[in-house]
Amino acid sequence: MDATSAHPRSGRPHDGEAPQPPGNPFAHLDAAADEAQSHVIGYLDAAAAHHEMQRMRSAAFDVFAPTPGERLLDVGCGVGEVARQLGSRVGKEGHVSAVDRSALAVSVASSRHDGTPVDYAVGDIMALDAPDGHFDGVRCERVLQHLGDPDGAIRELIRVTRPGGRVCVIDTDWSSCVWDGFGHMAEVTRRFPFPDQDAGRVVRARMVRAGLRATAPIPVTLRFTTPEDAASVVPFFDLHALGMCVEPELQKRFLDSVHESAGRGDFLFALTMWITVGRVAGA
Ligand SMILES: C[S@@+](CC[C@H](N)C(=O)[O-])C[C@H]1O[C@@H](n2cnc3c(N)ncnc32)[C@H](O)[C@@H]1O
Numbered sequence: 219m220d221a222t223s224a225h226p227r228s229g230r231p232h233d234g235e236a237p238q239p240p241g242n243p244f245a246h247l248d249a250a251a252d253e254a255q256s257h258v259i260g261y262l263d264a265a266a267a268h269h270e271m272q273r274m275r276s277a278a279f280d281v282f283a284p285t286p287g288e289r290l291l292d293v294g295c296g297v298g299e300v301a302r303q304l305g306s307r308v309g310k311e312g313h314v315s316a317v318d319r320s321a322l323a324v325s326v327a328s329s330r331h332d333g334t335p336v337d338y339a340v341g342d343i344m345a346l347d348a349p350d351g352h353f354d355g356v357r358c359e360r361v362l363q364h365l366g367d368p369d370g371a372i373r374e375l376i377r378v379t380r381p382g383g384r385v386c387v388i389d390t391d392w393s394s395c396v397w398d399g400f401g402h403m404a405e406v407t408r409r410f411p412f413p414d415q416d417a418g419r420v421v422r423a424r425m426v427r428a429g430l431r432a433t434a435p436i437p438v439t440l441r442f443t444t445p446e447d448a449a450s451v452v453p454f455f456d457l458h459a460l461g462m463c464v465e466p467e468l469q470k471r472f473l474d475s476v477h478e479s480a481g482r483g484d485f486l487f488a489l490t491m492w493i494t495v496g497r498v499a500g501a
Contacts, residue, residue, distance in 0.1 A: 242411060245364040247320035257458050259326055262296045264450040270440035271451055274388075275300065277438055278359070278493045282386040287311040288354040291378065293343050294318055294361030298327030298336065304357070305334030315348070317341040343371045351380040359388040360491075363417035372421075372428045381500030385430060386493065391418040394439075394490035395454075399479035402472040403487075406454055409464045418492030430496030441488040445476050448487050455487070 243250040243258050250258070265271050284290060284307040292301040292314065301316035308314060314336045318324050321340050328338040341347050343361060356375045362368040375385045393415040397403050414420075418437075425432040442448035445455045453459035455476065460469050479485040 268450045274438040291353045291356040305336040348378040357386045387421045389418040398486040399484040400475040421494040425496035432496040435494040439490045
């Protein structure tokens with residue numbers, strides 16, 4: 219993973235696919251219909267531009283603390299925005315590998331290459347194409363919640379991190395959602411097929427079990443005061459996602475209630491993402 223290049227390349231072949239739940243475009247982007255693919259790319263861009271996500275990412279950047287000259291990995295990089303930010307921090311002496319399972323995500327990410335020392339590659343978090351201890355730090359945002367074997371993924375992140383290096387995992391707790399001003403939210407959330415509702419809060423325990431020295435995780439609660447504002451980050455307010463997961467009758471009751479709340483100006487929704495950093499022993 220050394221070459222500085224804007225070109226995607228394939229990850230190491232491995233025994234079988236990661237057992238990821240079917241029907242989730244974030245887990246199987248390349249297999250999704252064209253419309254779902256462009257929706258996911260649009261969602262990643264809209265989320266990255268959202269002020270609450272930027273606040274969360276800024277907190278994550280501070281605790282990951284990339285420094286000039288480091289060799290870093292962003293796995294499940296999506297469209298590569300964070301990888302490029304890391305690239306500008308590590309500078310010419312450093313290097314960032316941006317890896318995603320989806321060839322589509324990698325091709326979008328590499329098409330946005332901006333000259334920072336980032337290379338983009340297709341690869342699976344369950345079997346990364348990197349030698350043991352290769353990276354000073356690895357980062358993984360909102361990916362574990364889509365995996366069938368998150369513990370296996372953390373073991374693989376540890377394998378590619380040097381002794382004393384750090385593993386930073388960011389994930390959402392979908393069961394942390396709180397809201398006010400409108401109804402039917404609990405019924406709607408139950409229709410969405412999140413494989414791991416508590417993905418964010420359990421990262422620390424997963425890291426500890428895997429032998430990392432986990433620092434205190436940082437919860438960042440994102441809050442939204444209009445449905446339009448929430449729709450960029452939270453799929454429950456996104457018409458496309460709602461259409462895929464929720465039957466028309468419930469959708470209508472929910473959206474009517476949400477719109478009434480927006481009209482009164484009392485719409486409120488919040489969810490928590492967790493930033494957890496673990497140190498690999500042995501430096
Ligand atoms: C919700 S997106 C997050 C993307 C990016 N980390 C961000 O925060 O904008 C999840 C990403 O994980 C990728 N992904 C899913 N399963 C993966 C796997 N087994 N290995 C590597 N990437 C994976 C998806 O293709 C998708 O780009």
